Amino acid sequence: MSKVVITKADTYDEQAVALAMHELLNQLGGISKFIKPGDKVLLKPNMLEGLPPDKAVTTHPEIVRAMIRQVKGAGGIPLVGDSPGVSSTLKAAEKCGILRVCQHEDVELIPFIDKVEVPFAQGSTVKKFVLAKAYIQVDKVISLAKMKTHSFMGVTGGVKNLFGLMVGTDKAQFHLRMKKRSDFAGMLVDLAQVIKPVLYIVDGIVGMEGHGPRNGKPKQANILLGGRNGFAVDLVMAEVMGYKGETMPVAAKALSLDLSPRMKDIEIVGSGSNIRLEFAKPRNLESLDNKLPxxxxxxxxxxxxxxxxxxxxxxxxxxxxxxxxxxxxxxxxxxxxxxxxxxxxxxxxxxxxxxxxxxxxxxxxxxxxxxxx
Ligand code: SF4
Ligand code: SF4
The missing domain is CATH 3.30.70.20 (Alpha-Beta Plaits)
Structure with missing residues (x-):
């Protein structure tokens, strides 16, 4: 049975986040279950754009700090990287506070510039990806996502966060090729199988409702979510937000390919396991484009x-x-x-x-x- 952990944390205070992260990882067997001494670990936060953390567009820097310390504690070597939708990695990281944390924790911030071709013959939608080269230069990846609504995909959590492994304008090509939501979701499902993060963590202490992923309103949710199976984590996240998780395009695609458990088959544990909220929906949550050729x-x-x-x-x-x-x-x-x-x-x-x-x-x-x- 897939396990998803929800832990309570009502502030971004450094200690409160560290405690919540510790509880979350303990419920999954501890960080050493995922990271071995000497592992190079890419931490992939959501850095959509360089905006202050209180806008709730990006993963909060304290979440990044807490995971950096966990990885170091297990003897791993953390690196932080992303390819923002707007501006350079450095500028975005500076404005959203992640650069300051990297400097303070003495961790390298990697701008995703160089690329590598990654064939994926078994992909249901995409047979080849071109990804940031950093992906093959590390041993493991951890997705550090933000809990937000998304006008195209309904929600964005651990799996959609991986889209940032595509460099700069390469992302636009996938929008051109995959106009239907189900096709775009299929691409994300394939991408998650290629990248195979060892852990998915979602920052839901303050999430975003309404016109996400950039122009919605911050919504205090006071939780961190995490698990091994990103589809299960995102499914539970969508349910916590008040949506029908299994109908979200990525969840629906992953379910159809037997890559995600059904909601009823997910074990939800942790101090926040009973929390259910109502996030204002993104305007375009309902669409008919999936139901037709x-x-x-x-x-x-x-x-x-x-x-x-x-x-x-x-x-x-x-x-x-x-x-x-x-x-x-x-x-x-x-x-x-x-x-x-x-x-x-x-x-x-x-x-x-x-x-x-x-x-x-x-x-x-x-x-x-x-x-x-
Ligand atoms: S929604 Fe239409 S106008 Fe807006 S970016 Fe996409 S293709 Fe362009
Ligand atoms: S619609 Fe928004 S992004 Fe486009 S030009 Fe106007 S302000 Fe800029």
Whole structure:
């Protein structure tokens, strides 16, 4: 039976986090069950963008510190790395406080720049990945994720966090290739099997609700989650957030491939095991694009999915245009303008907009079906 641990921690106080992490790992048999002396261990926090920790966009630096100390305690050599969605690793790490922790703990921060090709013949969706080279230079990986909503994937936790192992704009290519949620989720499921983190930890002391993963609201949840099976950890995380965990795209795909246990088959333990909350849903949690064949989705995309709309508060920074995978956004008259014929509904623009100016508007069919409910 898969075990997922939920421990209580109501502040990011260094000692409180260390204690919660210790309890969590003890429930899983202790850190030495995962890390052996001499192991080089890549800690992969969520550093989507360089924002202060209180915005709840990135994994809190104290979570990174607690895991650094655990790995060192087991005789391992921790390294920290990510490829943020915006800006360089160094800049993002500086702003979100992770650089300071790395310096204080004397741990190397690795910018993901060099790449390596990793074939994956048995992949259900992807047969080859190009990943940050750091991945093959370490013995083990630990995912240190943030508990957040996600406009495209419903939630982002331990598995989605691994998408940061793809370097910079390589991420956009997957959005272009995988327009359907189930395909994108399939890619993430394959990615998790390639990277095989030995541990998945999710920072849910303060998570994010609503318009995640960047523009939602911080939500105090007072928990850390963790386990060996990332699909099980994320499934439980989604349930704690108040969603039907098994219907989240990544969970559904992992279940269909027998890689995830069912919710009823997961043993949930720890001081926070009874905590259940209600996170405001991301706008586009419900969509019909998974239920139809790809050509139909392509044809009816405007009606089946929520469409991104630029609000008047757009500050014309151009970030959405720079990151839109199919280059569907142009800057005109000091405002972003979307060409809906090109838009593939990946919501990268909503994810990255610093002014929360990308709103999602339901497509016609989706509106009708919701009204009929
Ligand atoms: S919509 Fe957002 S990201 Fe795009 S230009 Fe306007 S403010 Fe920048
Ligand atoms: S306009 Fe936004 S949702 Fe559409 S393809 Fe570009 S980034 Fe994705």
């Amino acid at each position: 790809a050509p139909v989705v392509d044809f009816f995309q405007n009606q089946l999915t929520a469409k991104p709309v630029i609000a008047d508060c757009c500050i014309a920074c151009g970030r959405c245009a720079a990151h839109c995978p199919p280059e569907a956004i142009k800057m005109m008259d000091n405002k972003a303008v979307i060409d809906y014929k090109k838009c593939i509904r990946c919501y990268c623009c909503q994810e990255l907009c610093p002014a929360d100016a990308v709103k999602l508007q339901n497509g016609l069919l989706l509106k009708m079906i919701r009204r009929g409910k």
